[in-house]
Amino acid sequence: MYTSNFNNLILNSDSYKTSHWLQYPPGSEYMSSYVEARSGDYDVVFFGLQAFIKEYLQAPITTAHIDEAELVIKAHGLPFNRAGWERLIEKHDxxxxxxxxxxxxxxxxxxxxxxxxxxxxxxEFYWLPSYLETALLRAIWYPSTVASLSYYCKNIIKSALKKSADSIEGLPFKLHDFGARGASSMETVALGSLANLVNFSGTDSMTALVAASRWYGMDKDMPAFSIPAAEHSTMTAWGRERETQAYENMLDQFGGQGNLIAVVSDSYDLWNAIDNIWGDALKDKVETMGGTLVIRPDSGDPAKVVREALERLAIKFGTTTNNKGYKVLPDYVRLIQGDGINPQSLGKILNTIMEAGFSADNVTFGMGGGLLQQVTRDTMSWAMKASAIQIDGVWIDIFKDPITSRSKRSKKGRLALIKDNNDQLKTIKEDDLLDSNENLLQDVFVNGQLLVDDSLLTIRERTGW
Structure with missing residues (x-):
């Protein structure tokens, strides 16, 4: 039987890749491939390569890996390049x-x-770059797509705060990650939740904290935070007749100066909870506990529910008008909407509450499956394509240009990324680089060595944090 614990890089590929070393032209020497997001609604926030390199590319291939891979691949019905992999050990350890x-x-x-x-x-290893496509592309497309989606959401919220709030200081905590349970695996959580932390500082995915320490230099700094929060089980365990006591217990256990507490309040009747429990029976305690109660709706049409919740809270607790002319609840009460959040609903909710005269400062958002799981490689049309090959000492541009899909046309040649005269990013051929151009593609990994080791703090700064 096969004993791999998923650390065998030779098996971290598509099956058909195992036959490709026999398919290239005679005299092949070097193969160059590139990765891009071909299209999509979001700019790319590039993220995740360093994690992949640290986890998978720095350990050497061993004879045990080769033996195992040969057993699997030949039984799978494919040829195996044993001589090539053995040569890798012989020449490059x-x-x-x-x-x-x-x-x-x-x-x-x-x-x-x-x-x-x-x-x-x-x-001798012309076949290796494309062999790594499966693992390398996957390592890039998923965390980069989540980071890009998260950044897009951040800009939606930022725009609403600039329009309706006196400050955008709280922006890093305006989108909280609730995606751990809805993700497909723990590594998905590690990469996806960590990608969200490029843009925000709130998460309930503790796996992301481990990942930040393991891969991005956050072993001494805490990259994200959370607060005590109720779930339906802790509220319904008291029974419907003791809903008030369940809520009061949250205030007693976690209230205090500067503390934040989130309480899901729609296990039965959200409007009763706001009007008669938070806004009446427990009103004095909410006002005087010294912290902030964050009320969480968890069902219904998000835009309608958030707007009505704010209107009811305004009646019970009052509002002030900020310098932008929008209503703001007292500091001791806020809302968090974590159900049904995606880029489209996020904008709709914010527009709805601002049209009703409320500042975006009143609401925080939580995002789960929409953040970590409702993305695919096609969300931004990610691809890795060969663009140049050297045969017998001569570099040749190669590309695909299918007549049935112009959108899948690939780039040609060894590539570079520059800023043009208008300060816009532009992909050009490496041969067309001028002395005045800086190639923004930097060496990250060469011959088994990681050359760049950025912290999450440095990466955040690049996004304009």
Missing amino acids: GLLPIRIQAVPEGSIVPVSNVVCQIVNTDP
Whole structure:
């Protein structure tokens, strides 16, 4: 039987890749491929490559890996390049003779531009860059898509705060990650939740904290925070007849000067909870506990529910008018909407409450499946394509240009990313670089060595944090 614990890089590929070393032209020496998001509604926030390199590319290939891979691949019905992998150990001690260039993580790049490029550094291993496509592309597209989606949401919220609030100081805590339970695996949570932390500082995904320490230098700094919060089980355990006591217990247990407490309040009747429990029976305690009660609706049409909740809270607790002319609840009471949040509903909710005269400062959002799981490689049309090959000492541009889909046309040649005269990012051929141009693709990994080791704090700064 096979005993791999998923750390065998040779098996971290598509099956058909195992036959490709036999398919390239005679005299092949170097193969260059690039990664891009071909289209989409969001700019790319590049993220995740460093995590992949640290986790998978720094350990050498061993004879045990080769033996296991040969057993699996031949039984699977495919040829196996044992001589090539053994040569890798003989010449390079099992370390990968490849060069990976990429834009710095946290860079914001318009779609249809190169963000990563890979080429072999030893002509014997012309087949290796494309063999790594499966793992490398997956390592980039998923966290980069989540970071891009999260950044898009951040700008929606930022715009609403600039319009309706006196300050945007609280922006890093305006979108909280609730996606751990809805993600497909723990590694998905680690990468996706961590990608959200490029843009925000709130999460309930503790796996992301481990990932930040493991891969992005956050072993001494806490990258994100959470607060005590109720779930339906802790509220309904008291029974409907003791709903008031359940809520009061939350205030008694977690209230206090500067503390925040989130309480889901629609296990039965949200409007009764706001009007008669929070706004009546417990009103004095809410006002005097010294912290902030964050009331959480969890059902219904998000825009309608949030607007009505704010209107009812305004009646019970009053509001002030800020310098932008919008109503703000007292500091001791706020809302968090964590159900049904995606980029479209987020904008709709904010527009709805601002049209009703309420500041966006009254509401925080939570996002779960919409953040970590409702994305695919097609969300931004991510692809890794070969663009140049050196045969017998001559570099040749290669590309695809299917007549049935112009959107899948690929780029040609060894590539570079520059800022043009209008300060716009532009992909060009490396041969067309001028002395005045800086290639924004930097060496990140060469011959088994990680050359760039950024902290999450540095990456956040690149996004304009």
